[in-house]
Amino acid sequence: MEAARSLAILPWIALVFSLCAIRGNGFYLPGVAPADFQKKDPLQVKVNKLSSTKTQLPYSYYSLPYCMPNVIVDSAENLGEVLRGDRIENSPYGFFMREPQMCNIICKLTPNEKQAKEFREKIEDEYRVNMILDNLPLVVPIKRLDQDSSTVYQQGFHVGVKGQYTGSKDDKYFIHNHLSFLVKFHKDEQTDFARIVAFEVKPFSVKHVYEGNWNGNRTRLMTCDPHAKRTVSNSDNPQEVEENKEIIFTYDVDFQESEIKWASRWDSYLLMSDDQIHWFSIVNSLMIVLFLSGMVAMIMLRTLYRDISKYNQLETQEEALEETGWKLVHGDVFRTPTNSDLLCVYVGTGVQFFGMLLVTMIFAVLGFLSPSNRGGLMSAMLLLWVFMGIFAGYSSARLYKMFKGSEWKKIALRTAFMFPGVVFAIFFVLNAIIWGEKSSGAVPFSTMFALVLLWFGISVPLVFIGGYVGSKKPAVEDPVKTNKIPRQIPEQAWYMNPLFSILIGGILPFGAVFIELFFILTSIWLQQFYYLFGFLFLVFIILIVTCAEITIVLCYFQLCSEDYLWWWRSYLTSGSSALYLFLYAAFYFFTKLEITKMVSGILYFGYMLIASYAFFVLTGTIGFYACFWFTRLIYSSVKID
Structure with missing residues (x-):
């Protein structure tokens, strides 16, 4: 009895220790309560893993030489996130609620040969950068060509693209170094609070040019100037990834009021598949079930009922000895299997x-x-x-x-x-x-x-x-x-062969x-x-x-x-x-x-x-x-x- 009590206590002790052993600051369930923001509330964009459908191997965001904050802080992750390869960290991307910004400079990078090679490899393998704002994943809206008004969302934006531009015959690697964020919010009618309901981005590759000497984030860019109200568009001069050639990372932020309520903010992210196909799946499966149910009903209600009635109405010993069908093996059917x-x-x-x-x-x-x-x-x-x-x-x-x-x-x-x-x-x-x-x-x-x-x-x-x-x-x-003595099994028809019936x-x-x-x-x-x-x-x-x-x-x-x-x-x-x-x-x-x-x-x-x-x-x-x-x-x- 004491041993049973000890065994009953062990699971709870192990559960506490195992939850404490998870990487990060503890075990938690993220994003279950809405966050209210005022105009002066700072918003911090977090970065997640780099992911690719071609390699299925995630990497942390800072495995590439992206711009870093002064101190990198890992977010607490639950067991499922760690097993999925999520690595959530802070980033230098930050802004204030409902305060649009243009051409913010993050940093300037001059990649060496190794760093340039890492960027090119990730672009070749079509890696995407995943970011998070208020527990919403960053998505790239893509217009569907087959439908005028339909928009689908791709999780994360590609590190860059591989292609050619004017005057070049060879494929080049271009990095997405300018991000144009769009934060959609739903405003409370009675207060000044707002809730974030969408986080979208349009990535661009642009070779920035600046005036004079480099002066950090105070440098004036000729290719993206907030004073002249000139922002980045599809550039004819994209930023190529080459060793010892500088790359300037910038971003814009725009805010848009939305009718979408906080409780429904995931709906647009999830509507990526056609419900009609799922209904077709259900109908297809139900047809199989109905067919089998008919066979089972026929066996149970007709054949079995007839068999049981016949077996139970045998009057003489001679008739009882002439057993046929499934009743014939009643003495062996519950024999212990090998x-x-x-x-x-x-x-x-x-x-x-x-x-x-x-x-x-x-x-x-x-x-x-x-x-x-x-x-x-x-x-x-x-x-x-x-x-x-x-x-x-x-x-x-x-x-x-x-x-x-x-x-x-x-x-x-x-x-x-x-x-x-x-x-x-x-x-x-x-x-x-x-x-x-x-x-x-x-x-x-x-x-x-x-x-x-x-x-x-x-x-x-x-x-x-x-x-x-x-x-x-x-x-x-x-x-x-x-x-006591097992009955000999007669030779079976080909369609009752164990391997055949199992595969069927x-x-x-x-x-x-x-x-x-x-x-x-x-x-x-x-x-x-x-x-x-x-x-x-x-x-x-x-x-x-x-x-x-x-x-x-x-x-x-x-x-x-x-x-x-x-x-x-x-x-x-x-x-x-x-x-x-x-x-x-x-x-x-x-x-x-x-x-x-x-x-x-x-x-x-x-x-x-x-x-x-x-x-x-x-x-x-x-x-x-x-x-x-x-x-x-x-x-x-x-x-x-």
């Missing part, structure tokens, strides 16, 4: 994953995990995974006891370490690769320590607590007795989610916002129903062909959808992404391997429990002597 320990571990892990996703989606649908809460989604998923360990231990121990197992601690230990151990090993290798590239996406040691502490200090004890409770529960009784079973669950999967991959790898959690929750429900129904249908056909080895096949039937997910990820890589570096390709396929493995565990567990419920239901419905 590698039953491993099955218990996978089922327990699947329950843990299912609980994490269900709770996360409920919170996301209710709006607690909106994009304004940067890093909140990943933080929530990790913490929920850890706390769902108690259900993993309970499920694996209960199933293990049904298989007449007695060493529940061994099963709890394997449940606590197998899936997280595989994922952590892959993650550690990928993190080492990122660290070798000197990317800010590499998880620092303190955060890695926090992750291990969450695993060993909270997840493992909770799995053992769940395993202890599950082992004390009475074993689940089989509805029929199991024969995974197609429909994948078909139910693949359209929504496209948007999820786009949000992850093309750095777009994903916010349609309502659609995602519907697709998740459809996935559960599809996995359950296809497994039940194929399990019934398997039992009717007198093959009673359904335990592992029920898990693998729906779990094989993970194979199609990985194949689709490979298709997406070669058709939608422009990744050329081998390191970036390794990272992509490494992370998608982790995602596919998790999807296998989730869908396999859903299919297993559906088949488990189905077999117990039908064999408890017939009279067996």
Whole structure:
């Protein structure tokens, strides 16, 4: 009893220590309250990581020799932000609310050969600069060519562009050294307070020319003069990146009153995808579900009802001996499968994953995990995974006891370490690769320590607590007795071959989610916002129903062909959808992404391997429990002597 109490206290101690170990000044949830600004309130622009869809390797803003403030201050970051590679720091860009400014000089830079090379490499890889103002990301408005009034937003502005200009045949690298900010605000009608509702920028490349000697930010620029009301436009003389040639960084700020209210300020950022496509995805998935539901209804209401009525109306012993169909294998259907320990571990892990996703989606649908809460989604998923360990231990121990197992601690230990151990090993290798590239996406040691502490200090004890409770529960009784001698399985038809039926079973669950999967991959790898959690929750429900129904249908056909080895096949039937997910990820890589570096390709396929493995565990567990419920239901419905 004392040991159980000690285990119950351990998770809370580990949680406190792990949260304190996060890089930065603590664990927080950013941007949940509106900020009111008056005219004289200073606004400080923060800089985030440099990101690229071509390399998928983020870098800190000051990894390039940009203008720096006197003191660089790191903002506190939560667990999700650190894992995403966010590095939020202060910047020399600052201004006052509702006070437009023109041609502010930040600094003058004369890059050496190494610095010029770094700029050119980032321009070549199409890196973008990410900034933040009042928790709003900086975006570049882009007019869509196919629609006159539609505007889409690109997160961040490109470091520069590569191209040619008049008189040159070779490609040159031009840096965006002038930023024209537009801050939209919503003014309170009764007070003088205003709230920021949009933060936009138009980047320019201009080779500044100044009069006389350089005098810091007091220097008068001939190419951008606030006194003459002349600002930067599309320049015919862009700023090329060359060693030992000076670059002057400048910026403008303009303010615009907007009708958009603070509560709706994220709407324009999020409207990047067409809702009609999502509805098409839902309708497509519902068609699959209706088709499968019809088959299940036919089996359950017609075939099974007829079978059960026939079996229960047998009057003579001779008739009872002439059993056919699925009743024929009643003495073997609940025989303990091979590698039953491993099955218990996978089922327990699947329950843990299912609980994490269900709770996360409920919170996301209710709006607690909106994009304004940067890093909140990943933080929530990790913490929920850890706390769902108690259900993993309970499920694996209960199933293990049904298989007449007695060493529940061994099963709890394997449940606590197998899936997280595989994922952590892959993650550690990928993190080492990122660290070798000197990317800010590499998880620092303190955060890695926090992750291990969450695993060993909270997840493992909770799995053992769940395993202890599950082992004390009475074993689940089989509805029929199991024969001592296993029955020989007759030769199966080609379409009932285990490999064939397993591969066929995974197609429909994948078909139910693949359209929504496209948007999820786009949000992850093309750095777009994903916010349609309502659609995602519907697709998740459809996935559960599809996995359950296809497994039940194929399990019934398997039992009717007198093959009673359904335990592992029920898990693998729906779990094989993970194979199609990985194949689709490979298709997406070669058709939608422009990744050329081998390191970036390794990272992509490494992370998608982790995602596919998790999807296998989730869908396999859903299919297993559906088949488990189905077999117990039908064999408890017939009279067996």
